[in-house]
Amino acid sequence: MRTLLLALLTAFLPAQEAFLVKPYLQLGDAPKGLAKERLDVLWHTTDQEGAWSVEMRAGKGWVAQAAPAFQRLDAPPLPPHRIYRATLRNLGPGARMPYRLKRDGAVVFEAVAQVRKPGPHRMxxxxxxxxxSAGQVAIAQAVLAAAPDAVxxxxxxxxxxxxxxDYRARFFPVYxxxxxxxxxxxxxxxxxxxxxxxxRKVPDAAAYFAYWSLPMNGPALKRGDLNAAPVVPGVHDAVVAASGAAYPRMASFSFDYGPAHWTVLDSNAYVDWESPEMKAWLEADLKTAKGAAWRIVALHHPLFQSSRSHMDDQWMRPISPILEKYGVDxxxxxxxxxxxxxxxLRFKTTQIGRRGKPVAGEFTVDEAFDGKTRTRAQGVIHVVTGAGGAELYDPWQTDIRASWQPWTRTFISDRHSFTVLDVEAKKLRMRQLDAEGRELDAITLTK
Ligand SMILES: [Fe+2]
Structure with missing residues (x-):
């Protein structure tokens, strides 16, 4: 009787309750720009059967896409749930593509996807x-207002x-x-x-590997490798199982967007980027990016920064010469x-402290570049953009220039902010905006 009641209730659930997390877009395993683009769409549901399908608008009608697949994640404290994934294919580069989801034949969701652009774009x-925090929400709202093509x-x-x-409580409900x-x-x-x-030994940690779908072209790491995110048997097995091939490989990867090549590095302390396998991948990746107009490296731990907080977390500095050799911007x-x-700037390591805390070396600084009238940089510009929501570090340093490293040009820690990159083949404009959309900093790079 109870089962019947539950089945009846489920059948009449309103559309919005079809989801624990509504559909969200990911680049998927598509590192290069394609003549026929693709995007992954993921969504989370309870652990119950449902006939799901994804459709894309074609003219006045809708065309069914390949059937979605799901992974089950059973890691407390959340009840077991399903992570569905479908790939939208044959998308026109740069198009805005309507898509919708059906469950058991009924349309339960509809949105418009921005497909990767082949040329100028805003990241x-x-x-x-x-x-x-309120800061996280305010920045998310300002990001939406800035109309990005990707984030x-x-x-x-x-x-x-x-x-x-954490994702269920603080990530998806905002973004x-x-x-x-x-x-x-x-x-x-x-x-x-x-x-x-x-x-930490919490069973649902590292949900990144299960919830995100990004290129799988990073170093071919396997569980247990020294450079792989360490997991504890008997603790993290559920997340590892739900992650499939993404764990541990998806921690580093690269992708192209328009005229820019992005090299994305897992900079966590367990990774040794001086080890032969990691170094070889980084060099090979940057070498293949020679034809890109812009080379961008994205990672969590900065190489160079002026805040008193995390001042000694300098273990990524030794990759500087490789970035400089291949013209990272x-x-x-x-x-x-x-x-x-x-x-x-350019940097040559002279002394590495224990576990990369700290790393000393010689700097060569391009003093002429101002990002306004002198826009051709000689060296790599290092940006910290960690003001996206969490509590700000060292706000007092904002106005005390004497507390900055000599090569720091801007330091803003009295408010949350985000970076807008307007990327064209010959020109890259970088702006830092606050939650009200006010411009805090702006430079232009040209080639
Ligand atoms: Fe951090």
């Missing part, structure tokens, strides 16, 4: 994001420990809300920060909860 970047989060995607339950329809309309990309990997990082921009 929004921020980090240290979903902590449930990249530079790590510490969700607080406190990257758990599935994929009915009133704030970001994730269902533009693809989100990201890189795991220290809060996104399983550094921008490094975008988070971890430090504020905004900072360096002058174009």
């Amino acid at each position: 929004v970047v921020f980090g240290d994001a979903a902590d449930g 990249f989060i530079v790590g510490d995607l969700v607080y406190g420990m990257g758990q599935a339950s 994929n809300a009915e009133a704030l329809p970001l994730m269902r309309t533009v693809p989100f990309l990201g890189v795991p920060g220290n809060h996104d990997v399983p550094f 921008l490094v975008l990082a988070g971890h430090v909860h504020n905004y900072q921009r360096s002058a174009p």
